[in-house]
Amino acid sequence: MKIQELLQNQEYTQKRVLENLICYFLDISRENLRISLDQDIEESVINKITQAYDDFVVQKKPLEYILWYVAFMRNKFKIDHRALIPRPExxxxxxxxxxxxxxxxxxxxxxxxIGTGCGVLWLSVLLHNPSFFTEAYLSEYVDYTLSLAQENFEIFKPRLSKTKVNLVQSNLLNFVKDISLSDSNLILVANLPYIPENTFDQNVWENVKNREPKPAFVWWEDWLDYYREMFQQIFDFWIKPTMFLEMMTRQVDVLRKEFWEKIKFxxxxxxxxxxxxxxxxxK
Ligand SMILES: C[S@@+](CC[C@H](N)C(=O)[O-])C[C@H]1O[C@@H](n2cnc3c(N)ncnc32)[C@H](O)[C@@H]1O
Known part of the structure; x- marks a missing residue:
C-alpha cells in the first residue's frame, strides 16, 4: 500500500494523528511527507501504525507513551509508564x-x-551547558522511575563526559548527608509534585489520570509539603543552592509568606x- 492510499482510508478519521504516525514509523519529516505520497509501506509497518493509532484514538494512551519518546528542548528522551511525561511549560x-x-x-x-523523573531537567541543563558542571546529582524516590532516568543517561552519556553524574534513590535531598560539597556553587532544579488532589481529580484529562503515575503529580496530604520538606533539608544541611522550581501561581505567595526570613523568591x-x-x- 502507498502512503497516499493509507491517508485516504476513511477508517482513520484523525488525519493529523495518522500523518504523525506515518512520519514516525517511516522516519520521514512532515515536510517530506507531501513529496513521499507514492512511497510503499510494508505490511508490518502498516500494522504498527494501525496499532499505535488505535492505542491513541480508542484506548486514549498519551502519544508519548505509544512512541516511547518525548521531545523536550529539541532533544528526544525515552519515556514510558515509569515516569510522568515532561510538559512544555x-x-x-x-x-x-x-x-x-x-x-x-x-x-x-x-x-x-530533585525528583528527576525520566531525567529531562538535568540532562537538558547539561546538554545546554556541557562544560559547566563538574558534578551532577539526580535524586528520585521511585526505583522504577530512576531506572528510566538511568536509561536516558546511557543514551546521552557520550555528550556528557565533562560531568560526573550520580543517580541516587533518595527522599529529596537526603543524599546530601553522604557527600562532600566544600566550596561548591550549587544549582538545584526541581519540579516536585504540586497539584492539589482535588484539582487532579476534577480538572485533569482522563488519559492523564488513567495512564500517568499519580504520585508524580500530587502530594495529597498538603500540596506544598514536598517543597517545605526540601527547604528544611537545605537548612539542616547548611547548603545554599540557587533553586529553580516549578509551581502554581498562588503557591509562590504561600511559600513566600512562610519562608520570607530565609528564602528570596x-x-x-x-x-x-x-x-x-x-x-x-x-538569604
Ligand atoms: C512532577 S514529576 C517531575 C519529573 C521531571 N523532573 C519533570 O520535570 O518532568 C515529580 C517527580 O518527583 C518524584 N518524587 C516524588 N517524591 C519524591 C521524593 N520524596 N524524593 C525524590 N523524588 C520524588 C516523582 O516520582 C516524580 O518522578
Whole structure:
C-alpha cells in the first residue's frame, strides 16, 4: 500500500494523528511527507501504525507513551509508564537556568535535580551547558522511575563526559548527608509534585489520570509539603543552592509568606496564568 492510499482510508478519521504516525514509523519529516505520497509501506509497518493509532484514538494512551519518546528542548528522551511525561511549560525552567549559568564562571559548579523523573531537567541543563558542571546529582524516590532516568543517561552519556553524574534513590535531598560539597556553587532544579488532589481529580484529562503515575503529580496530604520538606533539608544541611522550581501561581505567595526570613523568591518565567518558574535563593 502507498502512503497516499493509507491517508485516504476513511477508517482513520484523525488525519493529523495518522500523518504523525506515518512520519514516525517511516522516519520521514512532515515536510517530506507531501513529496513521499507514492512511497510503499510494508505490511508490518502498516500494522504498527494501525496499532499505535488505535492505542491513541480508542484506548486514549498519551502519544508519548505509544512512541516511547518525548521531545523536550529539541532533544528526544525515552519515556514510558515509569515516569510522568515532561510538559512544555517545564522547558521555561531550562531557559531560566541557562540565563543564570551565563552569568557565572565555570568553576566547581554542581547541579542537583530533585525528583528527576525520566531525567529531562538535568540532562537538558547539561546538554545546554556541557562544560559547566563538574558534578551532577539526580535524586528520585521511585526505583522504577530512576531506572528510566538511568536509561536516558546511557543514551546521552557520550555528550556528557565533562560531568560526573550520580543517580541516587533518595527522599529529596537526603543524599546530601553522604557527600562532600566544600566550596561548591550549587544549582538545584526541581519540579516536585504540586497539584492539589482535588484539582487532579476534577480538572485533569482522563488519559492523564488513567495512564500517568499519580504520585508524580500530587502530594495529597498538603500540596506544598514536598517543597517545605526540601527547604528544611537545605537548612539542616547548611547548603545554599540557587533553586529553580516549578509551581502554581498562588503557591509562590504561600511559600513566600512562610519562608520570607530565609528564602528570596523571584518569579522568572510564566507559562499560562497558572504556572510559574521560580528562582529561589537562600538569604
Ligand atoms: C512532577 S514529576 C517531575 C519529573 C521531571 N523532573 C519533570 O520535570 O518532568 C515529580 C517527580 O518527583 C518524584 N518524587 C516524588 N517524591 C519524591 C521524593 N520524596 N524524593 C525524590 N523524588 C520524588 C516523582 O516520582 C516524580 O518522578
Amino acid at each position: 517545564t522547558e521555561y525552567m531550562i531557559q531560566a537556568v541557562n540565563e543564570h549559568v551565563s552569568t557565572l564562571t565555570p568553576w566547581n559548579n554542581i547541579l542537583f535535580d 523571584q518569579e522568572t518565567k510564566t507559562f499560562h496564568f497558572n504556572i510559574r518558574i521560580v528562582k529561589a535563593r537562600i
